[in-house]
Structures are given as C-alpha cells and as structure tokens.
Amino acid sequence: MTAQSLSQRTITHKLGLAVISEDYDRIDATLRSTLHDVLGLGEARTAALDADTALFGAMPELDSMAVAGLLTEIEERLGILIEDDEVDGEMLESFGALVRFVATKTRR
Amino acid sequence: MLRFGPDHGPLVAIALPLFEEANRLRSFAVAICRVLATRGVASILPDLPGQGESLVPLERCSILDIADGFDCATKDAWNADRRCYGVALRSGALLEKLALLDGRWHFAPQDGPSLLRDLKRIKQASQPHSRLVDTDWYFDPDAPDDQLDPPVEIAGNLISTALLTDLSVYAPWTREDGGTVRTVRLDTDPAPADRHVSGSPLWRRAEPGNDLTLARLLADDIADWVASCER
Numbered sequence: 001m002t003a004q005s006l007s008q009r010t011i012t013h014k015l016g017l018a019v020i021s022e023d024y025d026r027i028d029a030t031l032r033s034t035l036h037d038v039l040g041l042g043e044a045r046t047a048a049l050d051a052d053t054a055l056f057g058a059m060p061e062l063d064s065m066a067v068a069g070l071l072t073e074i075e076e077r078l079g080i081l082i083e084d085d086e087v088d089g090e091m092l093e094s095f096g097a098l099v100r101f102v103a104t105k106t107r108r
Numbered sequence: 109m110l111r112f113g114p115d116h117g118p119l120v121a122i123a124l125p126l127f128e129e130a131n132r133l134r135s136f137a138v139a140i141c142r143v144l145a146t147r148g149v150a151s152i153l154p155d156l157p158g159q160g161e162s163l164v165p166l167e168r169c170s171i172l173d174i175a176d177g178f179d180c181a182t183k184d185a186w187n188a189d190r191r192c193y194g195v196a197l198r199s200g201a202l203l204e205k206l207a208l209l210d211g212r213w214h215f216a217p218q219d220g221p222s223l224l225r226d227l228k229r230i231k232q233a234s235q236p237h238s239r240l241v242d243t244d245w246y247f248d249p250d251a252p253d254d255q256l257d258p259p260v261e262i263a264g265n266l267i268s269t270a271l272l273t274d275l276s277v278y279a280p281w282t283r284e285d286g287g288t289v290r291t292v293r294l295d296t297d298p299a300p301a302d303r304h305v306s307g308s309p310l311w312r313r314a315e316p317g318n319d320l321t322l323a324r325l326l327a328d329d330i331a332d333w334v335a336s337c338e339r
Contacts, residue, residue, distance in 0.1 A: 072226050
C-alpha cells in the first residue's frame with residue numbers, strides 16, 4: 001500500500017468517526033429533548049441525563065403507558081420504525097442503552 | 109358544545125383528537141378559541157359522539173359516526189350562511205372528512221395507522237405477559253361468530269373493533285383531496301408542513317396541561333389564514 005492511499009484511508013476513517021460522532025450527538029440531543037417533552041422532566045433533570053442514568057423502573061414518570069408515547073415520539077422525530085419485538089427492558093434500561101439502540105436503527 | 113366569539117362572520121369548528129388525547133388537549137383548544145375571539149373570529153368546540161359529554165358511548169362508534177357528529181356541529185353555520193373552517197388537532201384531522209368546509213387547518217395531524225400503533229403499544233403495556241399478534245390484534249378469537257365483536261378496552265376507553273379497523277386505513281384530508289389545507293407542526297416533527305413552530309407535544313403528557321404561548325401563536329396563525337381565505 002502506498003503512503004498516499006494509507007493517508008487517504010486514515011482520512012476516510014477519521015471522517016467516518018466524525019460522522020458517527022455527529023450522529024450520536026444528534027441522537028443524544030433528540031432523545032434528551034423527547035424525554036423532556038414527553039415525561040415533563042425539568043431542565044435540570046434533562047441536563048443531568050448521562051449514559052448511566054437508569055430509565056425504565058427507576059424514573060417514576062416512565063411507566064409502561066408513557067413508554068408507548070415515548071417510542072412513537074422518538075419514531076416521529078428521528079424518522080425510524082421501532083418494531084414491537086425490539087422493545088424490551090434492555091433498550092430502556094439506561095439513557096446510554098436507549099441512545100445505542102436508536103443509533104443502530106438510524107444507521108440501517 | 110362550547111361557543112366563542114361573535115355570532116356572525118366566518119366560523120372555526122375545532123375537532124379534538126380521538127381518545128385520551130382529547131382530554132389532554134381540551135384546555136389548549138379552549139385557549140386557542142379564546143384568542144380567536146379576541147381576533148374577532150368565532151369558533152365552536154363540539155363534543156363529538158363518544159367524546160366529552162356525548163350521550164353516545166364510544167364503544168358504539170365507528171369513525172363515520174364521529175365524523176357525522178362533526179358535520180352536524182357545522183350545520184348551523186351553513187344554515188346561517190356563514191363560511192366554516194375546520195381546525196383539527198392531531199387525529200381530529202380524521203374526523204372532518206364528511207363536513208363541507210371552506211378550508212382545513214391541521215395541527216400536528218396524525219394518521220390512522222400511526223394512532224393504531226400507539227393504541228397497540230398502550231394495550232400491550234397493559235398486558236406485558238401476553239404478546240399481541242401483529243395484525244387484527246383487536247379481534248377476540250374466542251368471540252362467537254354469530255355476535256358482534258366485543259369492544260376492546262384500551263387505557264380505560266372501550267373502543268369498537270369497527271373504529272379500530274377504520275383507523276388502519278384512514279388518513280387526514282390533503283390538498284389532493286381538494287380545497288385549502290394548511291398544516292402546522294412542531295419544529296421537533298420533521299414531516300412536511302406549511303409552518304413549523306416551537307412548543308411542547310401536550311398530547312403526550314400523562315396529565316392535561318396547557319401552553320398559552322403556543323395557543324396564542326396558533327390562534328394568530330388560524331386567524332391570519334382565515335382572513336387570507338376570506339379575501
């Protein structure tokens with residue numbers, strides 16, 4: 001492999017990482033605002049959400065009824081379709097898990 | 109039926125969404141009507157069959173029954189030779205198809221299949237230990253063949269299988285169907301619209317709320333749109 005093609009591959013790889021990072025930032029921001037709007041979380045609680053923040057079973061506003069509205073709102077805002085058999089406790093375990101789940105859907 | 113504004117001039121008839129969202133948006137709709145009145149635009153907020161104080165139980169309604177109720181609510185305007193405009197919130201856009209309207213204004217319109225998905229998720233959430241089938245999940249396989257299918261209880265509402273079947277194919281009125289249609293959505297909703305505005309999706313909240321800033325903004329948009337249609 002020539003030095004030039006190696007360099008091009010490095011640039012492409014870095015660009016790819018940048019796109020993925022941008023994608024994650026967009027998904028993170030959208031999910032944050034969706035949780036804020038659907039669950040009525042205050043600004044402080046919304047800002048304090050991080051990857052380890054526990055959601056279903058830990059956040060009192062997020063009962064099973066609220067999950068239905070939350071998923072539909074996420075679908076509308078991000079233009080994705082979440083199948084019923086994909087909805088389980090794992091994807092809603094934490095904010096980070098939800099971001100990772102949605103990221104896999106948006107990249108398909 | 110609530111009435112606001114003058115007893116002459118164009119009339120705005122508001123169609124609330126179906127089911128629980130109607131309760132969550134009623135105060136918001138009233139706030140819109142009040143601002144419209146200050147702009148000199150008359151409005152009505154009818155209780156449609158199966159909604160609010162209607163004497164007809166929801167479980168006996170198909171979507172045509174509810175749409176017929178909306179049409180009846182606008183008849184007075186026609187009899188008085190007043191022009192009548194439909195303003196629909198969310199799935200209210202599915203209920204104004206039978207009415208003869210001079211124009212339709214939709215806020216965050218939701219189509220039938222999307223609403224049906226919502227209802228299925230809510231139903232599934234209430235029975236986590238038994239998985240609903242993919243399609244026709246609202247029919248009871250054990251129901252006798254020689255009787256009407258029993259209504260389905262979803263989040264406290266008894267809904268007829270006829271209404272649920274209607275939802276699987278119903279879509280809001282569009283410009284292609286004829287006449288003037290204006291669509292406004294929240295800026296968090298990427299679907300096409302004539303205008304996107306900032307605000308909260310009150311229809312998702314567990315408790316009914318209000319957003320007076322958004323109500324004022326939408327009422328101004330409606331009043332300006334009606335004025336442009338009247339020119």
